[in-house]
Amino acid sequence: MKNFETRAIRTQMERTQQREHSTPLYLTSSFVFDDAEQARAMFAEEIGGNVYSRFSNPNTSELEDKISSLEETENAFATASGMAAVFASIAPFTKSGDHIVSSRSVFGNTHKIMTELLPQWDISVTYADIRDKSSWEKAIQKNTKLLFIETPSNPALDVIDLEWLGNLAKENGLLLVVDNCFATPYLQLPVKFGADLIVHSGTKYIDGQGRVLGGMVAGPNDKIKEVRNFVKKTGASLSPFNAWVLSKSLETLAVRMDRHCDNAEALAKHLQGHADVETVTYPFLDTYPQRDVAIKQMKRGGGLLCFEIKGGVERGRKFLDALNMLSLTANLGDTRSIVTHPASTTHSKLTKEERGLVYVTDGMIRISAGLEHIDDIIEDIEKAFAATK
Numbered sequence: 477m478k479n480f481e482t483r484a485i486r487t488q489m490e491r492t493q494q495r496e497h498s499t500p501l502y503l504t505s506s507f508v509f510d511d512a513e514q515a516r517a518m519f520a521e522e523i524g525g526n527v528y529s530r531f532s533n534p535n536t537s538e539l540e541d542k543i544s545s546l547e548e549t550e551n552a553f554a555t556a557s558g559m560a561a562v563f564a565s566i567a568p569f570t571k572s573g574d575h576i577v578s579s580r581s582v583f584g585n586t587h588k589i590m591t592e593l594l595p596q597w598d599i600s601v602t603y604a605d606i607r608d609k610s611s612w613e614k615a616i617q618k619n620t621k622l623l624f625i626e627t628p629s630n631p632a633l634d635v636i637d638l639e640w641l642g643n644l645a646k647e648n649g650l651l652l653v654v655d656n657c658f659a660t661p662y663l664q665l666p667v668k669f670g671a672d673l674i675v676h677s678g679t680k681y682i683d684g685q686g687r688v689l690g691g692m693v694a695g696p697n698d699k700i701k702e703v704r705n706f707v708k709k710t711g712a713s714l715s716p717f718n719a720w721v722l723s724k725s726l727e728t729l730a731v732r733m734d735r736h737c738d739n740a741e742a743l744a745k746h747l748q749g750h751a752d753v754e755t756v757t758y759p760f761l762d763t764y765p766q767r768d769v770a771i772k773q774m775k776r777g778g779g780l781l782c783f784e785i786k787g788g789v790e791r792g793r794k795f796l797d798a799l800n801m802l803s804l805t806a807n808l809g810d811t812r813s814i815v816t817h818p819a820s821t822t823h824s825k826l827t828k829e830e831r832g833l834v835y836v837t838d839g840m841i842r843i844s845a846g847l848e849h850i851d852d853i854i855e856d857i858e859k860a861f862a863a864t865k
């Protein structure tokens with residue numbers, strides 16, 4: 477099965493004697509052993525098979541097979557949320573006294589792991605700047621074990637040259653972890669550029685319909701074995717129901733991502749040069765500073781865009797309230813278009829200076845372009861501009 481779309485649909489668990497066409501749901505906490513000897517051998521890991529759904533379940537296994545096929549890695553492990561995946565991509569590979577270099581432009585709770593949790597176990601973190609390659613080189617120390625990056629970043633949509641970062645990791649013998657949540661494997665394959673582990677919040681585009689939480693870590697067999705053992709022990713495994721939803725959702729990822737990209741790109745072009753807009757950020761726009769890097773490593777520009785509204789924070793908030801259709805909600809990657817004002821919500825706990833360091837400006841509005849008709853998305857935005865003049 478060569479093509480992405482086909483693998484996303486046809487990676488499926490073995491059919492049961494019921495001859496079902498679509499994957500059934502295995503809502504069971506545990507599995508029955510044929511006899512005492514089989515129980516012993518399974519616990520001793522001498523033979524494979526499902527024992528307990530915190531370890532494995534047919535639905536989570538199908539999702540893991542599918543995501544590793546799509547990310548082109550040997551293996552994958554499914555977790556209860558994207559944050560569980562982020563933590564499971566770091567914790568098994570670091571110990572007291574180790575050091576991590578992370579992009580400063582990471583999701584809020586990843587930032588909390590880096591700055592609050594890891595230091596509790598004497599694992600130190602140095603932040604590097606996604607726009608400044610030399611800051612990565614300077615941050616590496618003798619005890620550095622791991623590099624962590626999100627590209628494109630949330631919410632400013634910066635990208636880093638993954639090939640360059642992959643080489644830096646290799647030269648220094650470091651593990652490279654890439655949060656591929658914004659691009660999805662349909663638009664970007666970090667493993668091709670030297671990533672060791674790829675992390676996902678399945679809650680975003682993989683579900684794509686705003687229903688369930690979930691996460692995944694994809695990578696080589698030896699590393700995923702460690703991730704699996706860590707989560708098995710600590711408990712943040714994915715529920716079979718959520719795995720079933722996410723695996724079904726992946727069947728339509730390619731068509732959905734193409735439409736998300738069509739709408740985001742059309743909206744970005746509509747807003748470029750608009751009388752109510754200072755600047756527009758979208759990775760494939762002519763004006764995007766790292767366009768050559770985005771084009772090198774991404775198939776299309778993605779489903780998110782940012783713009784700076786004229787009139788700063790005050791107008792930004794009024795604009796949000798004047799929208800009729802676009803949703804104000806803490807998610808992205810949904811069929812429904814979503815609008816966020818990072819300075820007054822997700823990044824409000826940072827000082828203005830700290831926001832500046834992650835390139836979040838006061839008037840920045842982030843839009844997750846949904847799958848509604850583009851004319852209706854634009855009409856809603858135009859009406860909100862008009863109402864806040």
Ligand SMILES: Cc1ncc(COP(=O)(O)O)c(C=O)c1O
Nearest residue numbers: 557558559583630657677679690
């Ligand atoms: C880039 C990125 N990584 C990780 C996460 C965490 O995912 P979850 O909410 O599924 O735990 C998010 C959530 O917004 C995210 O945007």
